[in-house]
Amino acid sequence: MSSSPLRGSSRAATPMAFVRAIVRGYERYGMDPAGALAEAQIPPHEIENPNARVTAAQFETLSGHAMQELDDEALGWFSRRLPWGTYGMLCRASNASPDLGVAIKRWCRHHRLLTEDITLDLDVADGLATLTITEHRDLGVFREFCLVSSLRFLHGYACWAIDSRVSLSAASFPFEAPPHRDAYPLMFGGELRFGADRARYSFDERYLAMPLLRDERALRTMLRRALPLTVLQYRRDRLLGQRVRELLRTRGPEAGNAESIAALLNLSTRTLHRQLQEEGMSLQTLKDEVRHELAAEQLRRTERPIKQIALAVGFRNEKSFSRAFRAWSGLTPGAFRRRDL
Incomplete structure (x- = not known):
C-alpha cells in the first residue's frame, strides 16, 4: 500500500x-x-x-x-x-x-x-x-x-x-x-x-x-487500493463537539461566532455545521450548554452580581440571561444561587 x-x-x-x-x-x-x-x-x-x-x-x-x-x-x-x-x-x-x-x-x-x-x-x-x-x-x-x-x-x-x-x-x-x-x-x-x-x-x-x-x-x-490511507477524506471528527466546547469555555472572546470557531479549528463554517449535525448536535446547543455551565459555576463559587455574570457569559442584559437560565435549569439565577448556599 x-x-x-x-x-x-x-x-x-x-x-x-x-x-x-x-x-x-x-x-x-x-x-x-x-x-x-x-x-x-x-x-x-x-x-x-x-x-x-x-x-x-x-x-x-x-x-x-x-x-x-x-x-x-x-x-x-x-x-x-x-x-x-x-x-x-x-x-x-x-x-x-x-x-x-x-x-x-x-x-x-x-x-x-x-x-x-x-x-x-x-x-x-x-x-x-x-x-x-x-x-x-x-x-x-x-x-x-x-x-x-x-x-x-x-x-x-x-x-x-x-x-x-x-x-x-x-x-x-x-x-x-x-x-x-x-x-x-x-x-x-x-x-x-x-x-x-x-x-x-x-x-x-x-x-x-x-x-x-x-x-x-x-x-x-x-x-486492495494503492493509496487507501491518505486519499480518503474523513469529514467526521468524533471529538469535534468536545473541541468546540473547550474553545467556547477557554477562548470565548475569540470564539464568538461560527466563522471564528471554524477558523480556530481549520475548518470551513459549512463543514463545522455539517460535522456537528453528524454528531447529533448544533453549535447553538453547545453554546447554550457552555453558557449554562459557566454561569452555574460563577453563581455557585462567586459573589459577583448577576448582571456581571450575564455579561461575562455572553448575554447583553440581565433580563435575557435570567430568561435563558430559567429555561436551562428551571430556576432563576437568584434562586439557583440561594439553593446552593
Whole structure:
C-alpha cells in the first residue's frame, strides 16, 4: 500500500517534488520510470518543473505502479527494501489493538523491525499526543518525501482505524519551507513550523482512547487500493463537539461566532455545521450548554452580581440571561444561587 501526500481531489495539488522523489527511487534501483509515468499520465518533461502539480489520482497511480514494480513500498528511502505488502502487515499488526493509542504504539514498535534508518515514537504530555520521527542516517534526496509520507501513513491509518478525522493541532519539519509549502496545510492542518529539530505532529490525546472500528474484512478492502490511507477524506471528527466546547469555555472572546470557531479549528463554517449535525448536535446547543455551565459555576463559587455574570457569559442584559437560565435549569439565577448556599 501507499500514500498520497494530499487528500483525494480532481485538482492538481500534489507537488511535482514528490513525483521527482519517486523517479529518484527508480534511479536508485537502475530502473526506468517511463512506464509508471505513462500510466499516471505525467509528462516526463514536467518532472523538473518546480511549479508543476499532479492530481491525487495521478499520484495514486504512480505510487501504486512504482511500489509494485520496484518491490519497495519505501520507494528507495531506506537502506533496504520494504517489499510490497509491508505497510499492509503494519496495519494488520496494529489492527487487533483495543484502542488507537495501543495501535499507534504497536505501529511504532513494528516499524523498527523493518528499518533502523528512522524510528517513530509516541509521547503524551499536557493533553497532547505527539508522533515524532528520529532520523538515524542521511536520507539524502528522499528526505522530505520520506518524512512527510511516514507521518501521513500513520495519520491516515489512525483516521481509518477509528473512522474519524484525527485533527492535528501542529506539525513541524526539520527542513526549511520548500517552494511548495502551500501544499502542507492540505496535508497536515494545524499550526505548521519549518526548520524544527525533528519531524512530528501533535493531536488531542483523547483520540488515543477511541476504540478501533475496522475488522479484517474492512482491512482487506482497504488494502486492495494503492493509496487507501491518505486519499480518503474523513469529514467526521468524533471529538469535534468536545473541541468546540473547550474553545467556547477557554477562548470565548475569540470564539464568538461560527466563522471564528471554524477558523480556530481549520475548518470551513459549512463543514463545522455539517460535522456537528453528524454528531447529533448544533453549535447553538453547545453554546447554550457552555453558557449554562459557566454561569452555574460563577453563581455557585462567586459573589459577583448577576448582571456581571450575564455579561461575562455572553448575554447583553440581565433580563435575557435570567430568561435563558430559567429555561436551562428551571430556576432563576437568584434562586439557583440561594439553593446552593
